Amino acid sequence: MKKYPLKIVIAGHVDHGKSTFIGRLLLATQSLAPEKLAEIQKISKELGKDTEIAYISDQLKEERENNLTIDTTQTFFKTKKRKYTIIDAPGHLEFIKNMISGATLAQTGVLIVDAKEGIQDQTRRHSYLFQILGLKKWIVAVNKMDAVDYSESCFLNLQKNLLEFFQKIPAEPYAVIPISARAGENISRKSDFMKWYTGKPLLDVLDSLDMEDKKIKESLRLPVQDVYEKQGEKMPVGRISCGSIHKGQKVIILPEVQEATVKSIEIFLKKTKIAKESENIGILFQEMLSAKRGQIITQRENPPKPTQSFEARLFWLSDEPLFVGKPFSLRCATQEVQATIDKIIEKRDSSTLDLIEKDAASLAKNETAIARFHTNEPVLVEKFSEIPELGRFVIEEKSSILGTGIVQE
Known part of the structure; x- marks a missing residue:
């Protein structure tokens, strides 16, 4: 029996292989149209390169020539069990806002980590954003295992370091899977080069996800x-x-x-x-x-109660700092109200999650905080852990996203 469709955001540090991974998914599921493959081959030849799987998802000319994914793009594929929408989120620091706008559409995510380079700044930030944006049962794909000779010890050491960092968020991935997107290893079938890995290949894990909550x-x-x-x-x-x-x-x-x-x-x-x-x-x-x-x-039975005060975990994205008492526009679902922060209880570095300051006066770009919010009129927000759709919000100014957060209390 086919399961309901699933929307996935693909994230990770620059050059860790997101676009190649998406291209491999399309090839493995035979979701790539013949004319698209011909186009990729033509472009690769013009650029003097062998056929690049990554170009399947890098659709803009500027992306191809600069080897940069500059937009949040959506791609579709399907297996025998369900249909998928992939949201490709840029890994570059200056494009993190694009990831936010894309990830808010997603139900789960795949965090791509280079087996050789290991944990980088965007690895940390994206995993934290996965938690803030409410992605459930997200997966870590340790990519480029071919670059480390499919080493079990290399994988286990990186997995250990990843899980130690995730505990600080706190967050827990549904699975950590060793793959090679370029070689197609452990994507649609178990790899002969990683017989030490006892789990399912990545597509089987995705197909097994059940996102429903009673x-x-x-x-x-x-x-x-x-x-x-x-x-x-x-x-x-x-x-x-x-x-x-x-x-x-x-x-x-x-x-x-x-x-x-x-x-x-x-x-x-x-x-x-x-x-x-x-x-x-x-x-x-x-x-x-x-x-x-x-x-x-x-x-009518046990309805939620509107409020003008709540506590939330916030991730700040704007170049301009956020000050206590400064008004802004807060959007939750279709609700939009004016709000301020009464108190920044604590703020942390989003890469290390180290405590920077308690009872802070402001929040700078890429800092995260626990803060107390006040709205100028009643709004319906709920604990993110209970009703995710009404437990996450964005802070905006002139339609630009300045920050995002999840309601805690």
């Missing part, structure tokens, strides 16, 4: 993206973050706490009696309501 599945959260007019009635529309909704169900619309009864549900202009997680829907209610973008529709 608690989240039973809690309805529907952020309102827009409100349409239909025959004189207001129809809120949005994508169900978690849970389900059915005709006749009594719901609550937050943060205004409006009670309503579902009159009808539409999916792509067709009526349905029930809608589930990830479906884009429109709803008509029996009551006349004040509906607008940013509201959250939830179940």
Whole structure:
């Protein structure tokens, strides 16, 4: 039986092999169109190189000529068990914001680490961002094992160092897998060169991932993206973050706490009696309501409570420092409010996670912190560990992402 589709972000330090890895996935699953392969061969010849698997995912001319992935691009492949969307996140420090915009779409991730170079700055930052962005059951792929002669001791030593760092976050990968993307080893089948590795090849591990959470599945959260007019009635529309909704169900619309009864549900202009997680829907209610973008529709039983104060773990990305008390725009799901930080409880270096300062006055680029937030109006946020979609947020200014975080309390 085929599983639901999965969105994956591929991240890692520069030149650790992300693009080659993506190209290998496409080749291994026969997801590359013949004309695309011909194009890659033509471009490689023009640049005076042998066919480069990495060019499959490096689609822009500037990327190819500079050997730089400069955009967050999406690629698709499928196995016999499920369909996948790959989000290729740049590894270069100046492009980390692109990774943020891409990773927020992903459910899980693969962190690529060069077996020879080992842990680098972006290895540390990207693993920390995986945690902040709510990626579950993410995988570490120790790449370029061919460059270390498929050495078991080399792999085990790097794995030990990685797990020690992840404990500081704290975070725990679902699996650490030795591979060679260029040689195609341990991607779709077990490698003859690494018989010492007893786990599954990478694609089998991806196929085995089950991302469903029973608690989240039973809690309805529907952020309102827009409100349409239909025959004189207001129809809120949005994508169900978690849970389900059915005709006749009594719901609550937050943060205004409006009670309503579902009159009808539409999916792509067709009526349905029930809608589930990830479906884009429109709803008509029996009551006349004040509906607008940013509201959250939830179940009537034990609904979450709006708040104007919460504690979160924050990762700062902007060149301009963030000061305590300085106002900014905070976006969580479709909600957008003005907010400030009341207190930076502690801040750390994102590469080492070493403590820099407690009760700090500001936060600089690439620093991470635990901070207390205050919003100028009620907002619906929840612990990231309980409802990820309403537990992660971004800080913006003029549509530019300045920072990202996850709600703790």
